[in-house]
Amino acid sequence: MTEIWSALQASDLAVWINYSRWAYAAVATVHVLAIGALIGSILTLDLRLMGVGRWLDPHQLARFVVPVAGTAFCFAIVSGVVLFIGRAGEYAAFGTFRIKIALIVVAVAMIAAAHVRYGMRLERASDRQRFHLGLASILLWLGVAVSGRMIAFVHG
């Protein structure tokens, strides 16, 4: 693993992101905006799953919100990978970073498992199961954001 991180850190992309002024700022900004869009959008769906706003049709909400969240997720991953490459070895060793990645993996796995088990529109889930999925999703994504933000403060 260590060799992979060293190789990444020696790459042109790593040198570029580490020593540029505005590219680093731009990528870091995209990362923050993407996280904002991801959590902002997924939060609305999670709250609906939990039973807030019952007057809103959940399928219509999902059709609107899931593509927004998915797009934001892609932007967050791509910008995140670029930021990671610049300091791969360091980040990989950080506890907060590991927690963040683990939470992302769990959150994505939970989405996949929920759809496998309850159907693409969660039509086989009970209200109670939807509630728990929504709550777990909120906690996981907030956990991702908090552990991500803590990287700069715990290991700075």
Added chain:
Amino acid sequence: MRRWYLSVLVIGVLTMGSVGAAFAHHGWRWTTGGNIELTGMITAARLGNPHGVLTVDAEGQVWRVEVGQPWRNERAGLKPGDLKKGVEIRIVGEPSADIKDKRVKAERLYIGPKEYKLYPERD
């Protein structure tokens, strides 16, 4: 309904609270406000974004010296290779308010007779 607004509020406040409590990194909030001077040898240097970090051995005490981002170091006149292992350096900057934390944020650096002002606007 009211219950949900409340729980969201609680989550939000807790999140911001934990972030606020840990605000001790970028900027000058975590430093004492006064300058110290440190002389020693660089034993490790990691430059680049978001800012560079030097490990400096000052008479047996290991300090972590935060220097600038690449553009700030360059503006101060530092060339690539100026900050590297084995270089004798004098640092003027603000130490961490936590005295157990041997960490200083450099305002000015001196290598030999040459001065490099990372933060010309600060004393």
